Amino acid sequence: MASFDVVSEVDHQEVKNAIDQARREIANRYDFKGTDSSIDHDDLAITLHTASEERMTALRTVVEEKLVKRGVSLRGVEYGDVQEASGGRARQVMTIAVGISSDKSREINRTIKEKGPKGVTSQLQGDSIRVNSKKRDTLQEVIAMLKAEDLGIPLQFQNFRD
Structure with a gap:
C-alpha cells in the first residue's frame, strides 16, 4: 500500500539566514539611515522595531522579500498589531507557524x-x-x-x- x-514545516536555518540578510540590507539602505530600525529574532518569532508605521511597512517588506528568496512560505506568517513602543517608536511581532x-x-x-x-x-x-x-x-x-x-x-x- x-x-x-x-x-x-519551516527550515529554521533558512529563516535565520533570511533575517541576517535583512539586517545587512537595512544597515546599508539610505531610507533606513537614522531611523534606528532593527530586527530581533527568537526562533520563529521575529520582532521588528523602527521609527514609524510607514517605516514599519518598508521593514516588513524587506523581511518578506528575504524570506521568500530563502524559500520560506509567507502563508505561515502571522502578523501582530503594530504597537507603540517607547520613544515614539513602532514595534511589530511576526510569528512563523509550524505544524x-x-x-x-x-x-x-x-x-x-x-x-x-x-x-x-x-x-x-x-x-x-x-x-x-x-x-x-x-x-x-x-x-x-x-x-x-x-x-x-x-x-x-x-x-x-x-
Whole structure:
C-alpha cells in the first residue's frame, strides 16, 4: 500500500539566514539611515522595531522579500498589531507557524474525503497526516488537489512510499 505524509514545516536555518540578510540590507539602505530600525529574532518569532508605521511597512517588506528568496512560505506568517513602543517608536511581532493544528488537520482530512479519489484514506499522526492508497496515481492526484486548495498554511509532502 502506497502512502505519504502531509506536514507543515519551516527550515529554521533558512529563516535565520533570511533575517541576517535583512539586517545587512537595512544597515546599508539610505531610507533606513537614522531611523534606528532593527530586527530581533527568537526562533520563529521575529520582532521588528523602527521609527514609524510607514517605516514599519518598508521593514516588513524587506523581511518578506528575504524570506521568500530563502524559500520560506509567507502563508505561515502571522502578523501582530503594530504597537507603540517607547520613544515614539513602532514595534511589530511576526510569528512563523509550524505544524498542522487540529482544526487544519480536520479540514485537510475532510477535503481529502470529499474531493479526493476513491480508495484514499487519511489519518492524523502527531503533527502530520498520513495518506494511504493502493495506487500511486491516486496519491499524486491527492497531492495536486491539496496544492490547489488554499488551506492557509504551507504544506510539504514527505515520506512517499510505494
